[in-house]
Amino acid sequence: MELANAHSSPAGTRYWRQGEGTPVVLIHGVGLDATMWQAQFAALSRQHDVIAYDMLGHGGSPLPGEGATLDDYARQLVELLDHLVVDKVAVLGFSMGALVARAFALNAPERLSALMILSSVFERDASQRAGIAQRIQQTIEQGPEANIDEALERWFSPAFRQEHAATVAAIHRTVCQNDPVGYARSYALFGTQDTYGVERLENLRAPTLVATGELDPGSTPSMAKRLAKRLPKAGVHVFPGQRHMVPVESPGVVNALALRFFATPHDVLEEAHS
Incomplete structure (x- = not known):
């Protein structure tokens, strides 16, 4: 799972x-890096100027500081766009990347043209909060490999895990190679910030498409709604029949929807309401 010709911003953010x-802009999920977007990077760059980067604490980017918040992760994107002299962007954020995209949208609304939120958590219930709290503690005590096997079972369908074992193994390696401190700090935000900015969401005026897999147990359709x-x-x-890692398991359906949405966001939103 490699992208060619990586670059680095003055602040150390690795990007393509x-x-x-x-x-x-493509923002990956917790424990992953920009290489998860390989299929989207190839498809969307035929029509768009596509920027994929590693979040703080992931891949080749710097670690988040102690006490870092989602605002710090959003500032990382602002710094990257300033470096690239890009004024306004559409953003596709996946899982934790969708939380970072939300923070960017709320903190720098003048720089956002459209937002696609993919496989994102929102308003976890008590049982879901208890489960994620347990996993946060496991990552603190045992590192990135603490609950990766269980995660892969949630993320991918059994058929995909069996038929694409090499792809799943590559995801496994990516997660386990994370710096333990950076991963723990990032995972804690992913686990606790599902209601980030909820009181300001009514101010988010950019067209926004919230998408998730029908069978995603952590980022459920009810959350999306x-x-x-x-x-x-x-x-x-x-996405019918899909689990969490839909951009990797079924990239074609994500690519088609993203291309349509970023080309004609209002048309896609009208269809979503019909």
């Missing part, structure tokens, strides 16, 4: 950039 057209209801210009798309 390819294509021409309206800019689109609740989040979209809080946003003034949002719609929901549920």
